[in-house]
Amino acid sequence: NAGVTQTPKFRVLKTGQSMTLLCAQDMNHEYMYWYRQDPGMGLRLIHYSVGEGTTAKGEVPDGYNVSRLKKQNFLLGLESAAPSQTSVYFCASSYGPGNEQFFGPGTRLTVL
Amino acid sequence: GESVGLHLPTLSVQEGDNSIINCAYSNSASDYFIWYKQESGKGPQFIIDIRSNMDKRQGQRVTVLLNKTVKHLSLQIAATQPGDSAVYFCAEKGYTGGFKTIFGAGTRLFVKA
Numbered sequence: 305n306a307g308v309t310q311t312p313k314f315r316v317l318k319t320g321q322s323m324t325l326l327c328a329q330d331m332n333h334e335y336m337y338w339y340r341q342d343p344g345m346g347l348r349l350i351h352y353s354v355g356e357g358t359t360a361k362g363e364v365p366d367g368y369n370v371s372r373l374k375k376q377n378f379l380l381g382l383e384s385a386a387p388s389q390t391s392v393y394f395c396a397s398s399y400g401p402g403n404e405q406f407f408g409p410g411t412r413l414t415v416l
Numbered sequence: 417g418e419s420v421g422l423h424l425p426t427l428s429v430q431e432g433d434n435s436i437i438n439c440a441y442s443n444s445a446s447d448y449f450i451w452y453k454q455e456s457g458k459g460p461q462f463i464i465d466i467r468s469n470m471d472k473r474q475g476q477r478v479t480v481l482l483n484k485t486v487k488h489l490s491l492q493i494a495a496t497q498p499g500d501s502a503v504y505f506c507a508e509k510g511y512t513g514g515f516k517t518i519f520g521a522g523t524r525l526f527v528k529a
Contacts, residue, residue, distance in 0.1 A: 308459075344521055345521055346505065346507075346518070346519030346520050346521045346522070347460070347505070347507075347519040348519075349516075349517070394459050394460070396459075401509075402448060402509065404450060404462045404465060405462070405517070406462070407452075407459030407460045407461070408459050409457075409458055409459050410457075410458070410459050
């Protein structure tokens, strides 16, 4: 099993550009999450999904949108990128809300 | 407020020694605690977890201790190896109107050969 995969691994954007980060998991997990990781801070939850077709806001949702059209995929979109969105983005999945989360390798995004 | 913090941002140990990484939490409603290891350029990797009805749990070379009285969590790594060099995160999870996981900022462990 590949576990949790993320594409792309790196990306540089100019302010105002848009992009979509893709997360895929092959563990048949119901729950999926998008986090951002900034220096000196713990992972912060952006959005999450408790199943196909559902999404919910996390701790820092502003400036991001998500979609979960298929159970195995969770997309994170930035409609108009800002320098404050420069970060490392991690996707994770879990069987249920009280189970361990499996993380992808991350996407390093720089917004100029 | 809710917070998960670490007492030391960095920890340096000699290869073969035991390592102890500490974590404090403030949410009394948290009932599930997890330790993650993050190597450079990679995503966090689950190490060990513990439920609030336990005070100790052992894995392979790792032990997690939970002291609910003082809201303290620790990760002990026995016979630390160079491959243990990484950032270690603690995280707490509890149901407060919805499941929420709070991650600490991390402690960087350096293992000296």
